[in-house]
Amino acid sequence: MIWFLLAVFALSAIGIAIFLNSPSFGKLPSGARLERIKQSPNYRDGKFQNQEPTTLLTNGKSRMQSLWEFFFLKVNDLVPSQDVSAVKTDLKALSLNEDLIVWMGHSSLYIQLGGKRILVDPVLVSASPVSFINKPFRGTSIYRPDDMPPVDILLITHDHWDHLDYATVLALKNNIGQIVCPLGVGEHFAYWGFSPEIIHELDWYESANLTEEILLTSVPARHFSGRGLTSNQTLWTGYMLQHSAGNILLSGDTGYGKHIKAIKEKFGTIDFAILENGQYNEDWRYIHMVPDDLIQAINELGPRRLMTVHHSKYALARHAWNEPMEKIASAAENLGFPLVTPKIGDVVRLRDTVQTFRPWWN
Template sequence: MAPAERTDVERSLGRRMRGAAGLAALAGLAWVARDVPAALGGRLTGARAERAARSPQFRDGTFHNQAGTRTMVADPGRNLLWELIFGKQKRRPSTAVPLLRPSAPQADATDELTIVWYGHASALIEIEGRRVLLDPVWSERCSPSGLVGPRRLHEPPVRLDELPPLDAILISHDHYDHLDMATVRALLVGQSAPFLVPLGVGAHLDRWGVPADRIIELDWAESHRVAGLEITATAAQHFSGRGLRRDGTLWSSWVVAGARRKVFYTGDSGYFDGYAAIGAEHGPFDVTLMQIGAYDRAWPSIHMFPEEAVNAHLDLRGGLFIPVHWATFNLALHDWAEPVNRLWAEAKARDVRLAVPRPGERVVVDDPPAVDGWWQAVA
């Protein structure tokens, strides 16, 4: 989540209300807000805290990037709040975002590699007959509250209970647009897959009732085998935090490797040298899922601009590029369609294979659909 979009729940709940209608509204707020403390997540204690303290990424009580970064940089003469309220950017689509029902996979899909993008950073990797879900967020808002915070610009293309049986659920970091309490709790019913998360994120899952045997916490460069897949947490350049405390949990990108196919997912990250190192150690990749949206020159170190995402894809030795982290939530000040327009231009200029699926569309990596600019009519 971009720093400009962080939710101030306490301020919203503390607004004065008058009269009987105000009291009724306040009662409603209290009822809806009762889960807010839980949604903020857990704290690192005991063995989990001790393990975090041993990480090369952990010092002085918090996790750190490989290079010094700032979440916000000074931009003299610019008023972000004024721009947020009065800016002329077209930050929402003009018409409904088209949603598709995922097509059925081939009957014998053990060698097939497909991606289903559900919106924002939520996606399904179908690799060699196994299924890995990325950063699932199905709630109406990416926020600890159902009353305030960025609201969805389109519905999920499928219900959570319509997902196929999963083999693993990966979480890149603990920001609300990547880790959602209601979605996690829903996935405890009808699914038995483990949650693979960066160090410390298991504390949130603990608080939300996820059994300990379904929580796998990894540091960068650590791997875990599940259902015949080698899943590795790799470096990213970002930050974390759900409440007032920052960087108490780790953030990561992910490598999902089968016997023959490989997938890379950025999570959230600025552009950094780590992509080339990941490409050298784990690449080449058949497909990369790359963050392209919610960027701004006020936070250039922690989210990539679309052109930087193309650089990262090439550093990673990627094959097909599929953009994520755009279209679903309004998290920055750019136009709604700007990220994918810039990406398309850069991909053509640098001869990068690109697929831009509609939410719910299944992309066969070896035979992707041609880019047709569908979002331009929507914007």
């Protein structure tokens, strides 16, 4: 019996090791890429650091207690009882003469600016290393890699599975012009066979001018990274896209912090903000904005228009699936800030400042 148990344990360990070394987990930075990372002011003590002290868990709970509550705490309406309202706009048929945004659920975005197509954090196949975890809500998985037109710029905020989908980027491999990502994330793309010439890695406040009309700058976020057992070997980021259509802020995954005011001070006017909203919990409020922190961030940024993402497709936190939209819509009505609320697939026209959308999450 002892030998049988040892054999089972050994086989299980081998199986886990093989799984964790499968291509979808990517590769940790090494060589010249690692040497560049070590020169970053945001890399200290062998890993990337946030701009202010940040613990993953708050409220003094142990990781085991938090995991137990995450998996077994009952939450009403965690998953919608019917299909989430969505519309499938034909992205290939959109005129490149128009500057626009199409939200594809969670944090995946299709953006057209200055005749260029930009794809942000496209998770169109799987948000986890195995298909039975993080399954999308019914009605939300309407876009697939085959629906994407040629992509001029693939924009990645960090390497978590719900933002960097191996199956999606592999399917789009021959359809991508340039890749912009945080420091270290380029190692994944190089490992997956993408040409080094098209990979552009940015540290916070570094810029890339990949087109004549768009200046793209990495901005700080308060989060963490990692696809396997090792964390924070790659950077996490937000982006500012500067174009004649205005300054467009992508917050990326982030908790509230001093970087919010710093972004406003550096760039001044923010014409359109796309902010994280959802998959929050008081237990990890430093790395995801809870509703009150989101309102504070909006007040400090003062965007002329804003929409929120990171909600309504996956249950990655213990709140009702539509709570993020309920809370932000209520706050916008009470406080008067300029929220636009597209459903998955709606076209948001960046130069149409009076465009409105009906509630779809009730």
